[in-house]
Amino acid sequence: MNRAAAPVTPAVLATVKIQARGVQVFYGAAHALKDVSIDILDRTVTAFIGPSGCGKSTFLRCLNRMNDTIEIARVEGTILLDGQDIHDSGVDPVQLRARVGMVFQKPNPFPKSIYDNVAYGPRIHGLARNKAELDAVVERSLRRAALWNEVKDRLASPGTGLSGGQQQRLCIARAVATSPEVLLMDEPCSALDPIATAQVEELIDELRSQFSVVIVTHSMQQAARVSQKTAFFHLGHLVEYGDTEQIFTIPRDPRTESYISGKIG
């Protein structure tokens, strides 16, 4: 922790998991994210809301360097995970993504068995020494994702054969199998029915006891239901960031008010 570049105190680090300062993202000539600074807290659900193209998903993808995979994307600014710069030359993006897991909008299970979908991450990261340990990780992850009871008798059948809601929970099980510290979720419920949505939301609330969860959502009600902190993005700017209750009852910025109450602003 003797990095002079980190302008944070140990007391702050106890609760702040990710510290972003002056983050800019360019896709070629397009300036997608403009000078975003935010502290994302540990063991907290943070919701990113905003209209399409506002930069919320772009920023989410910065947090585990998913933008590295886009040829024309350029990221500037500092992002610290537990005080360490995630762009340091010593940081392996693959290892980073094991610590900062991600669940996408559309369920995307591997064309493998249910078991192998969940076991894949722990295997490549060497998190289990033998079959028994791996079995235990798979079961624990599936239980955390509230899927175990539905699939325990058919672990060998293909993950792609599950229903949409089950597939999404399988992807969540896969993401938590590597015991990440932060879980990024990009519209995880947009393809799910209300029951599956409620199950995923219940799961998010449980995950909060162990992880920092960041969720991008177009559903205002979902942001209000699951998050403790909400960040509103608009045209690449972080307009307002605060307690979810405050954002939804007394937003400070008129742009936030217009967006959350569905007004032409």
Next chain:
Amino acid sequence: MAHEAPHIQTAFDRDLEALQALIMKMGGLVESAMAGAARALEARDEELAAQVRAADTQVDLLERQIHQDCARIIALRGPTATDLRTVLSVMKTAGDLERIGDYAKNIAKRVAVLAQMPQVGNSAGTLRRMMRAVELMLKDALDAFTRRDVELARHVRASDEEVDQIYNTLFRAFLTHMMEDPRAITAFMHLHFIAKNIERMGDHVTNIAEQVIYLATGTLPDDPRPKADATPFAPADE
């Protein structure tokens, strides 16, 4: 609502505007109940008093309708921010207006009793002035509600002190009369309840003014409201 950006779903705007129109209609009915009760008291007009009592049913029905409409908007539209505060403050204001209507009705009932007794004292003019002051406060509070006028709402809130002072004065006067002439106690007890009812109306108008401040700013005023009601501490056996 004209000064705010419209919703993309125009039906939402219509819902909120209809809700506020109902509050204004209810406010108008309550204002005329107050004026009617005061006139009936001063003129010992039993017929007018009966009209005031009958008209209260309308106020009660409006409160129920506003409550239903608020529940529907909350369930179907999920209001947030200013929209949420609008719905909440409309609900609370409707409750306060209903109470004010009840007090007006109660005054009208006492007018019918007083009309059967010989006239006592000369408080009718003071009671009318007191009622007029509360009527003006209510008019200002409803205007402040429509315009989201925090300054006017604060003014209403401060005005209640004057009503409290009139009540204190009347309380002492009634007490003196009752001690001087025990045969008039029944009549003065009714007059005292009328004064107390008007004083309570002022408190409910103050609540409405506070809802305007909440609606416009997101927080209720936390400074103590000016109070001049000292009657609980007035010695009764001087």
